[in-house]
Amino acid sequence: MTPGAPDTSGLANSAWRSAWRRACVQPRRITDPLGSPRLRHEIAEHLRQMRSLLADPRHVVVTGGARAGLAELIQVLCDGSGCLTVGVESPGYPSLRKVPTALGHRIIGLPTDDQGLDPDGLPTGGDARNVDAVLVTPSHQYPWGGSLSASRRAAVIEWAESAGCWIIEDDFDSELRHVGAPLPALASLDAQHTIVLGTFSSVLTPALGCGYLVVPPELVGPFARQRQATGQPVAAIVQEAVADYLSTGALRRRTQRMRQVYRRRRDTVIDILGSVPGATLQPIDGGLHAVLRVDGCEEEVVEGCRREGVGVTPLSTYWGSTDADAAGIVLGFGSHDDDTLAAALTTIARVVADRTGS
Ligand SMILES: Cc1ncc(COP(=O)(O)O)c(C=O)c1O
Known part of the structure; x- marks a missing residue:
């Protein structure tokens, strides 16, 4: 009973099949390093409708899922300059925590309870200024399942501002809420310091290997430069099929x-x-x-x-x-x-x- 695994039965309906057929019959090359412009537009639209998050499609980056997106993001934030310190929720999602360490960076645990990240436990003074980014799950904490209250959200944003640190918002599962209205994304409260880390793994299938980042404007150029060197992580056919599927409202x-x-x-x-x-x-x-x-x-x-x-x-x-x-x-x-x-x-x-x- 793998945590987070979705039900994929019934996914291959006519909208899914025709999206793949079209993408395969007329394969297109994607020249934009940040991904298919059509898919980036559809992702921004998806975020507007599902998360009430207004994202500029030019700030959306198509990735190979949450973990792959985090790995690329860390490389952009690091920009070849030594070792980053990344704060991770403890307890938190183990696979994402492994990404910074696998790339040779340092992680520190951030205390988390059943209401999410505890802002009172965030590092202070010089320790806070040494943290480069914090990885948080405000809408659905992993594994406790709580959502960060409005006051905790404000406190985390205030802390990140004073520490000069990025917030990486793992928005996994936010579309699948069972009680109450979805809470606003941290990125809609502070688009300057917050980077949205999204994936289609839970709403479609992990077999897709496709997700996205929404980055602040200052990271768009560095991301594009890195991609010019490293290339597209997601096949053009996959990107076009997902764009087509999203454009029909099927998702x-x-x-x-x-x-x-x-x-x-x-x-x-x-x-x-x-x-x-x-x-x-x-x-x-x-x-x-x-x-x-x-x-x-x-x-x-x-x-x-x-x-x-x-x-x-x-x-x-x-x-x-x-x-x-x-x-x-x-x-x-x-x-x-x-x-x-x-x-x-x-x-x-x-x-x-x-x-x-x-
Ligand atoms: C909290 C959380 N974030 C991210 C992911 C991974 O997403 P992806 O498969 O796109 O790397 C998962 C997968 O279960 C998860 O539970």
């Missing part, structure tokens, strides 16, 4: 439909795991994963589920070091059909109840 329609499907599956998770003795289910306000806290028996539960054929992720792996201060399991509920999901959740509930001795 908006699919997201609306899938939100209902995911809401129903989220309700199934709450029904089956919401009252398991000895465990606490964290609120699931959005996204495609749930966190079930099982203090004191994380390893046994993960292993017990594995033996029953159900793969779940230990919560402690979301901390960068060994200082995890909560134990539990993280499980994706998006990708399996309703019956398979219910059967897997029933297994988890049984394994947890056995291990917690309740």
